[in-house]
Amino acid sequence: MAKWTPRHEAPEPLEGPIVATITGGTILWFVMFLVQVPFYGWFADRDLTWWVWTCLAGAGLGLIGIWYVRGREAAIKRSQAAADADTAPTAENSDS
Template sequence: MQPMDVDGVRTMTVGTILWAVAAVALIPFWGTLRENGTQWWLWAALAGFGLGLIGIEYCRRRRNALAAARQRPPAGGRRRK
């Protein structure tokens, strides 16, 4: 069985959007989070969003590099067995 040929861009985008939604949903509760000592929830959501943006760019570059490699002819002409 062959693995799925997935580039990860869509997965990273969905995850990043979910982290952003979580961060926005927590902003109105900043005071409550601070009172309960759970303000790290907001910072964790913001970190997830930021790292997700980096992950999207990484996956895009990887996808583009793989597509470019498929377009290039093999170097040296013939392949050895």
Template sequence: MLTQAPVKPLDEDGVQVMAIGTLAWVVAAVVLLLRGAGSDSSDQTWWLWTCLAGAGVGVVALAYCLRRRSRRRAAADEGLGAPAAATKQ
């Protein structure tokens, strides 16, 4: 019979993943700006807008994950019960 190994998740709340992803979009936008992709004469302005949209979505997702993490910690401190993922072993 197969059983799952008792391994803790690396990033339970997703904050680290969202921060790295958002930072990657921002770095890509800066690189494109330095290469001149934001100028009107360039035909690659959609690349810049894609990076800016990715960074914007990343900021919203990061804020969501930070808020969710703080709420989960507050609930655990009040003894309202652990989240479902934390109770499984």
């Protein structure tokens, strides 16, 4: 098992417009669902209705993802604000 032990540290995670990315993906899943609904009969005739329901599931899970990443982003901002408040000079220190 030692053969598979990593020999270097993992890189820092990439941060970016996560909320926008998840929102865009959710919208795409829902649009794909709406585009396929008029052709439901065609999908049903070929036993491919799972395509339609997969798009709806993607949109639903995307809504959960939006809720999650918005909460994560808010928690990161709160943590950063608390860290900044701890390192900022206070009125007691500026009198000296």
